[in-house]
Amino acid sequence: EPEVTQTPSHQVTQMGQEVILRCVPISNHLYFYWYRQILGQKVEFLVSFYNNEISEKSEIFDDQFSVERPDGSNFTLKIRSTKLEDSAMYFCASSERVTGITQPQHFGDGTRLSIL
């Protein structure tokens, strides 16, 4: 069964540094998402992306965050100047676009981001 793949599985970064988290969505999916889960807390929506632009974002997704689809397969989340509170598990998800039927989001295994 096709899967969403995320790399790296664990990223350790110094506070203030930039970090890029990478995702390869399922190949025929057209909607892409990032969520995060701070340890012991809920899974929170960050951003959704469709047709090469952000379609929706949460209050968490401020100016330090950006997303990009640099080629036909990758979807990236960049955090420009990391803060301690950015430490979390970051999940990428993707879903199909099927007219009239809303499909579920399929998630990757996540990248654990640790800010020191």
Add this chain to the structure above:
Amino acid sequence: AQSVAQPEDQVNVAEGNPLTVKCTYSVSGNPYLFWYVQYPNRGLQFLLKYITGDNLVKGSYGFEAEFNKSQTSFHLKKPSALVSDSALYFCAVRALDTGRRALTFGSGTRLQVQP
């Protein structure tokens, strides 16, 4: 605003017994409801969804969920639990009638199935 409540942090059940994991939701308009399961060091795995139609929906691994509009609930059930069902379960919702696709998740319920 949309929200999900999972009132139980943990549910313990003996293998072979039926299980229920509770979920209530709040959303403007018609809900689009999901259950996901998370095994250790893995992502969220889709179990089942409810959009419309029959209030009892069937999903993967023998799980099912019952939608109750009047109680705004979407409880996850399984007639006979397995030890391998032990995991973290998340209920999620989004409004069906808007262009928004962001899912709102509950805080999760840890299911522990004892042999």
